[in-house]
Amino acid sequence: MPASPDKRATADVPTIAGTSLAMADATVNKARIRRMLAACDVDPGRYAAKADPSLLGIDCILAIRKSKVRAPDRLVHLEQRMRITQTFAADEKLGVRAKVETVEQADGGEKARSLFEFMGRDGTPVATLWSTTMVAEPSWLRDVPPVQGDPRADWRLAGRKLLNSAKVQAYSEETGNRLHFDPAYAVRNGLRAPVANPLMTLTWAVEAISVQGLPASFEMNAHFQQPLHWDDGVDVLVHESGGRIHAVRCVSSAGALVSEIEVT
Secondary structure, three states: OOOOOOOOOOOOOOOOOOEEEOOOOOOOHHHHHHHHHOOOOOOOOOOEEEEEEEHHHHHHHHHHHHHHOOOHHHHHEEEEEEEOOOOEEOOHHHHHHHHEEEEEEEEEEEEEEEEEEEOOOOOOOOEEEEEEEEEHHHHHHHHOOOOOOOOOOOOOOEEEEEEOOOHHHHHHOOOOOOHHHHHHHHOOOOOOOOEEEHHHHHHHHHHHOOOOOOOEEEEEEEEEEEOOOOOEEEEEEEEEOOOOOEEEEEEEOOEEEEEEEEEE
């Protein structure tokens, strides 16, 4: 009898630009909101009956994972762009169209950008997300060069967060990536501890711009710069002019620039 195929051994099937991603309707339900916002130290009732749109990022990553025969531990999230054209309710069912837009070979692995369009009940687009990921060994995160200089200089402190293993696991449990919950696996790949899902920083950015309520429409473009470990503290910083926030930074307690998020 032939041996069963090893999914990890066949994990490098190339991604093809233009490929549609199989994805069911998406719903940011109340249970997910409670779990994931609590994990970020954000009041789960902050947006009342509206859903936090940053939580759609998890649906994007799940669709990318399911579209390939790949170990989820090898999917590195590099960037997340999010355009919100209208708010939507918690528990509202959203239709989805998704495809791979571009694919290129980069230092470390195969880099792809995928497009996700989320539609309301009447077919009107409510959110468009672009996820840029790379298939690479987890040790790639260990070798990311730090940003020079003080990333806090000239930025206003908007809030502080303190991570722990339970919070990181609660936010990331759907993805199945061992880098978020397995200390031994993280150490084997050169990291001192498991790392937080970088989408947590996008959730913090939405909180930062929502002091007076969730905006009806906005756009964020997040660049995930350095890994954030599950025992780190985080400074959430904002850059503003004319009374409007146009950028958010998340900086670890060790002074590493974890993410930079443009806001328009």
